[in-house]
Amino acid sequence: MNKIDNLFQTKGNDILSIYFTAGFPNLDDTTAILQQLQDSGADMVEVGIPFSDPMADGVVIQESSHHALQNGMNLDILFEQLEKIKANITMPIILMGYLNPVFKYGMEKFCKRCISAGVSGVIIPDLPIELYIKDYATIFAKSNLFYIPLVTPQTPDQRIEMLGRESKGFVYMVSTASITGSRPNLENSSDYFLRVRKILPDTPLLIGFGIQDASSFNTASKYANGGIIGTAFIKAVKEVSDQVDYKHALCQKADDFIKNIRGN
Amino acid sequence: MTAHYLKISSGKTKNTHKMEESIYNIDKDGFYGDFGGAFIPEMLQPNVDELLESYLRIMDESDFKKELRMLLTDFAGRPSPLYFAPRLSAHYKSKIFLKREDLNHTGSHKINNALGQILLAERLGKKRIIAETGAGQHGVATATVCALKGLECIVYMGATDVERQAPNVARMRMLGAKVVPVTSGNKTLKDATNEAIRDWISNPADTHYIIGSVVGPHPYPDLVARFQSIISEEMLEQLTEKIGRPYPDAIIACVGGGSNAAGAFYHYINNPNVKLFGAEGAGKGADTPETAATMAVGSIGILHGSKILLMQDKYGQITEPYSISAGLDYPGVGPMHSHLHATGRVTYLPITDTEALDAALELTRLEGIIPALESSHALAVLNKIKLTPEMNVVINLSGRGDKDMDTYTSYFGFDNE
Numbered sequence A: 001m002n003k004i005d006n007l008f009q010t011k012g013n014d015i016l017s018i019y020f021t022a023g024f025p026n027l028d029d030t031t032a033i034l035q036q037l038q039d040s041g042a043d044m045v046e047v048g049i050p051f052s053d054p055m056a057d058g059v060v061i062q063e064s065s066h067h068a069l070q071n072g073m074n075l076d077i078l079f080e081q082l083e084k085i086k087a088n089i090t091m092p093i094i095l096m097g098y099l100n101p102v103f104k105y106g107m108e109k110f111c112k113r114c115i116s117a118g119v120s121g122v123i124i125p126d127l128p129i130e131l132y133i134k135d136y137a138t139i140f141a142k143s144n145l146f147y148i149p150l151v152t153p154q155t156p157d158q159r160i161e162m163l164g165r166e167s168k169g170f171v172y173m174v175s176t177a178s179i180t181g182s183r184p185n186l187e188n189s190s191d192y193f194l195r196v197r198k199i200l201p202d203t204p205l206l207i208g209f210g211i212q213d214a215s216s217f218n219t220a221s222k223y224a225n226g227g228i229i230g231t232a233f234i235k236a237v238k239e240v241s242d243q244v245d246y247k248h249a250l251c252q253k254a255d256d257f258i259k260n261i262r263g264n
Numbered sequence B: 001m002t003a004h005y006l007k008i009s010s011g012k013t014k015n016t017h018k019m020e021e022s023i024y025n026i027d028k029d030g031f032y033g034d035f036g037g038a039f040i041p042e043m044l045q046p047n048v049d050e051l052l053e054s055y056l057r058i059m060d061e062s063d064f065k066k067e068l069r070m071l072l073t074d075f076a077g078r079p080s081p082l083y084f085a086p087r088l089s090a091h092y093k094s095k096i097f098l099k100r101e102d103l104n105h106t107g108s109h110k111i112n113n114a115l116g117q118i119l120l121a122e123r124l125g126k127k128r129i130i131a132e133t134g135a136g137q138h139g140v141a142t143a144t145v146c147a148l149k150g151l152e153c154i155v156y157m158g159a160t161d162v163e164r165q166a167p168n169v170a171r172m173r174m175l176g177a178k179v180v181p182v183t184s185g186n187k188t189l190k191d192a193t194n195e196a197i198r199d200w201i202s203n204p205a206d207t208h209y210i211i212g213s214v215v216g217p218h219p220y221p222d223l224v225a226r227f228q229s230i231i232s233e234e235m236l237e238q239l240t241e242k243i244g245r246p247y248p249d250a251i252i253a254c255v256g257g258g259s260n261a262a263g264a265f266y267h268y269i270n271n272p273n274v275k276l277f278g279a280e281g282a283g284k285g286a287d288t289p290e291t292a293a294t295m296a297v298g299s300i301g302i303l304h305g306s307k308i309l310l311m312q313d314k315y316g317q318i319t320e321p322y323s324i325s326a327g328l329d330y331p332g333v334g335p336m337h338s339h340l341h342a343t344g345r346v347t348y349l350p351i352t353d354t355e356a357l358d359a360a361l362e363l364t365r366l367e368g369i370i371p372a373l374e375s376s377h378a379l380a381v382l383n384k385i386k387l388t389p390e391m392n393v394v395i396n397l398s399g400r401g402d403k404d405m406d407t408y409t410s411y412f413g414f415d416n417e
């Protein structure tokens, strides 16, 4: 069974997923962060594939991508890192990135390497579902790799229904019309969250964009099966300065972050 | 006559309005052969769908057509003359005509598209206009039409371009636009486009994005090409009058994203008697890292919402382009040009900074016309192709050189004469 399905079947709510950019702050931090997030109690991770032109991202993720690329991160290195730690990671890993690096790598090769690296799902914001179905759905199905769609407050009901039906795993509810890094009041979007829940009563839903602390995470858990945190986590690890005990400090920071969100 | 149907499987409305088909053979998903489409995040889907559902219907409405005609004539000063350039012709031993888009109000072809899109935005009930700009010509054109209609205008411009095209920044500000310098990446056109897209994602309901070239997600390339097609539409008549037949032997245009070229080629694309040439910004040379010659060095990829030829590395990261001309300093070319390159219908030639600069001075001294740096790339093609005395050649002179005077002055040393 795909690990994502397994997660939502065994744990219905308060699901915490963390987004971080691969190769940031340093090239080889990816594995340390993954291990620590799992040990600290994150339920799932989204590993960001850095791209030179991240058009749906705010400044924090833009800068982390830029640094990761300067650090030398690329898909070959990322897959090697994930393969190295695969045996230790039980939570689902999702890769999130823009289409061009994946397209250039080759979708078939990309999916193959995802599976051997233990990746369960993929989020490609600029690959609309119609083009996914037309060109890539069969490759994904062969690999048991999930295509996770986004919905937004502007998405019409009929399309929400279609996105739920044509995808697997869960549906990513973008909290407000914005790029990443915005800080909306999630309660203002409650009607929209309830509307999506009504259209997709049986589909796992996670809320992302604008979750930054325990209180906003609790709101997300109230209206969905949990939430996704990106910008706030990246800001936190960015603060870890170069020091003798850098790796330890980084892990400590990640641990504090998760404990703080979980409220313990 | 506006037959919309709902594609039940996707819940997405598709445009089936039967206006005259685009000359560029675009399929229902916006593909020109392998290129094009709408590769957009879900956040932009409603905005793009709204445009897709309405653009052909609105553009076909008689009051729209009437108002656009009136503005193109009385406000922008069209038709732009087709000028036979005698001394340039003598120099190149051929018959050379200049399509004078430089004489349009605001100084370039960009006003054709800006006028069309502001009327579209108005009919869609949009209150806020955003745009990206490189050379500042599209920014000025957009700021101008916003002043004309009393709409709020925000223009994103790379910080590098804010500096090298200062006169246009001042013009936009005088016109009431807010110019936002963009400091990511190389701080040029690509980065300005990223920022404009981010703005559009964050303001989906009240904002129309006036894209300045035949780039971006479908239907933008088609929309912009249609608004620019007035260039070749006028040429049909002007050539008939001047040479006794509606078509020339060759047309040359510069290509940034490709809008002035799309307009100049539009009515000739299916006429095999007309050779078509596009001039790309080669910067220091297409074989150097400092170049924007996408056709020469690019490969297929996805940027800014469509599948196009792109300058990119092995891992699909976009290569920072370079050209002395801000309007050509872009790492891609629109999908129709990517396709016309693949089919071989159009020949694209890389033109270096110095070739363009020299061509600018040559035209100025021979004809008394100071061209924009972008257009100078098209002029430089005269040195690269075989010309004969019988040939009638049209160069699309896309803009005037006022904005480039600092560059010309320092390159030619006019300040120490």
Ligand SMILES: Cc1ncc(COP(=O)(O)O)c(C=O)c1O
Residues within 6 Å of the ligand: B108, B109, B134, B135, B136, B137, B138, B212, B213, B214, B254, B255, B256, B257, B258, B259, B260, B261, B326, B327, B328, B372, B374, B375, B398, B399, B400
């Ligand atoms: C005068 C002029 N010509 C050409 C261009 C290039 O754009 P396009 O290829 O869309 O015509 C620009 C862009 O800024 C311009 O200002």
